[in-house]
Amino acid sequence: MRYNTLLFDVDDTLLDFQATEKQALTKLFATEGLTLSPDLEEQYKTMNHGLWAAFERGGKTRDEVVNQRFGIFFEALGVRVDSVELENRYRKFLEEGHDLLGNSYQIVADLSTKADLYVVTNGVSQTQYRRLTDARLLPFFKEIFVSEDTGYQKPMKEYFDYVFARIPNLDKSDTVIIGDSLSSDIKGGIVAGIDTIWLNSKSEQASNEIHPTYTINQLESIYRILEN
Numbered sequence: 727m728r729y730n731t732l733l734f735d736v737d738d739t740l741l742d743f744q745a746t747e748k749q750a751l752t753k754l755f756a757t758e759g760l761t762l763s764p765d766l767e768e769q770y771k772t773m774n775h776g777l778w779a780a781f782e783r784g785g786k787t788r789d790e791v792v793n794q795r796f797g798i799f800f801e802a803l804g805v806r807v808d809s810v811e812l813e814n815r816y817r818k819f820l821e822e823g824h825d826l827l828g829n830s831y832q833i834v835a836d837l838s839t840k841a842d843l844y845v846v847t848n849g850v851s852q853t854q855y856r857r858l859t860d861a862r863l864l865p866f867f868k869e870i871f872v873s874e875d876t877g878y879q880k881p882m883k884e885y886f887d888y889v890f891a892r893i894p895n896l897d898k899s900d901t902v903i904i905g906d907s908l909s910s911d912i913k914g915g916i917v918a919g920i921d922t923i924w925l926n927s928k929s930e931q932a933s934n935e936i937h938p939t940y941t942i943n944q945l946e947s948i949y950r951i952l953e954n
């Protein structure tokens with residue numbers, strides 16, 4: 727194999743986060759007696775995206791985003807809710823979502839016999855462990871690195887320093903990160919000095935600034951790179 731240490735992103739690389747999010751929102755809205763229509767889903771996503779954009783600009787903390795979002799959203803619908811309580815409910819529903827993307831299970835199971843696999847994911851530790859366990863992926867990984875536990879997140883160099891310090895005999899030239907996000911996975915890999923594989927399954931436009939070592943459209947194509 728071309729690489730012997732494989733760092734996998736989780737959401738929208740191995741697990742279908744879009745499906746997980748939709749299921750969780752559907753369940754959450756039902757607890758408020760509402761049906762998640764396409765319109766409401768769109769409104770929620772626009773609002774949520776706006777809050778995370780404020781977070782990235784430094785205008786809001788992560789806790790402010792997650793603890794305010796449902797209050798803001800339901801207030802616009804004329805429904806008064808306890809925003810923090812709804813966020814906790816939503817978090818539980820998110821934990822229940824673990825749809826696999828394509829044949830990621832077979833690929834991970836197979837690769838785990840040929841290389842050392844690690845998870846590198848931004849998110850809440852309890853949520854990610856539960857979803858990986860339920861998807862039966864957990865045993866294939868030597869270790870799981872969730873940003874919440876590391877104190878840093880992709881694409882920060884400190885996050886990768888933390889990860890590399892915990893992988894025995896790590897050789898950067900034999901290590902590659904696989905993920906769907908240019909701004910966190912690929913940028914992070916570049917910052918950390920390792921090769922990168924961009925899973926561009928939605929055929930997004932390439933970036934002028936962030937150049938992956940390889941680009942694939944489906945996870946299976948990873949074999950073309952690894953078996954080279």
Ligand SMILES: [Mg+2]
Binds near residue numbers: 735736737905907
């Ligand atoms: Mg991802």
